[in-house]
Amino acid sequence: MDDVIVQVQGLSKSIKKQPIVSDISFSLKKGGILALCGGNGAGKSTVLRMLAGILQPTAGSVSVNGISREHNRRLYAEQIGYMPDDFQFQPGFAARETLLFWASLRKVSKERVEEVLAMVGLEAAGKKRVGSFSKGMRQRLLLAQALLAKPPALLMDEPTNGLDPFWTREFVRLLKQIRQDGGTMIFSTHQLEVAEELADHVVFLHRGRVAGEGSVRFFRDRHRSLHDAFHASLGLE
Numbered sequence: 511m512d513d514v515i516v517q518v519q520g521l522s523k524s525i526k527k528q529p530i531v532s533d534i535s536f537s538l539k540k541g542g543i544l545a546l547c548g549g550n551g552a553g554k555s556t557v558l559r560m561l562a563g564i565l566q567p568t569a570g571s572v573s574v575n576g577i578s579r580e581h582n583r584r585l586y587a588e589q590i591g592y593m594p595d596d597f598q599f600q601p602g603f604a605a606r607e608t609l610l611f612w613a614s615l616r617k618v619s620k621e622r623v624e625e626v627l628a629m630v631g632l633e634a635a636g637k638k639r640v641g642s643f644s645k646g647m648r649q650r651l652l653l654a655q656a657l658l659a660k661p662p663a664l665l666m667d668e669p670t671n672g673l674d675p676f677w678t679r680e681f682v683r684l685l686k687q688i689r690q691d692g693g694t695m696i697f698s699t700h701q702l703e704v705a706e707e708l709a710d711h712v713v714f715l716h717r718g719r720v721a722g723e724g725s726v727r728f729f730r731d732r733h734r735s736l737h738d739a740f741h742a743s744l745g746l747e
């Protein structure tokens with residue numbers, strides 16, 4: 511399959527011999543959006559951290575654009591933009607300053623900083639201290655840093671968690687725009703309505719294992735909603 515960009519094969523993680531996630535496999539085509547769905551403690555962040563290359567798998571492999579972390583760490587890191595779920599910004603720094611700092615670490619131009627500020631709708635707030643930002647604005651800034659180096663694959667851990675309905679809609683709109691530019695995305699969420707709105711493929715995680723997987727269209731054809739499909743995949747119909 512030529513257009514597969516992300517390939518996850520038999521990914522597992524144990525900590526102190528306790529399995530956290532086991533035998534996770536899926537693939538994603540270029541330009542696709544995949545939602546990793548599951549409740550608290552299902553293993554979503556653990557899978558994303560392994561994909562982001564910041565957590566070493568116990569078993570299995572991940573490749574992006576045919577490049578695995580084992581093969582070439584630096585090249586692998588260049589394939590990924592990662593938006594973590596719990597990031598503490600320096601509150602005294604302005605948004606632009608914050609991005610310029612990251613840009614210098616990643617050898618990204620100042621022009622690109624302005625570009626991503628505009629992409630996420632923060633150009634007017636560039637001079638404002640991050641400490642004065644709402645949660646919705648902080649999430650946009652976190653997305654902006656993930657986009658800085660134009661990564662082929664964007665990973666986002668619960669990007670709309672904690673956002674009110676207005677900001678959730680705005681964030682979904684923003685991600686749809688990025689998708690139009692050909693962005694490939696994997697995001698985790700427990701908000702199945704967000705997955706239904708944004709993703710074209712979903713992986714249901716439960717207790718560290720894949721409980722179901724398929725296209726949103728596949729689930730919509732068979733269930734009233736993704737909520738129903740998720741329940742059915744857990745055998746709770």
Ligand SMILES: Nc1ncnc2c1ncn2[C@@H]1O[C@H](COP(=O)(O)OP(=O)(O)OP(=O)(O)O)[C@@H](O)[C@H]1O
Nearest residue numbers: 525530548549550551552553554555556557698700
């Ligand atoms: N370093 C660790 N040591 C021990 N247990 C861990 C560790 N990291 C994660 N776990 C456990 O593994 C399980 C999966 O955690 P993970 O954070 O991946 O789930 P999640 O689906 O992202 O949950 P949430 O939606 O609550 O963030 C949880 O039960 C968690 O307590």
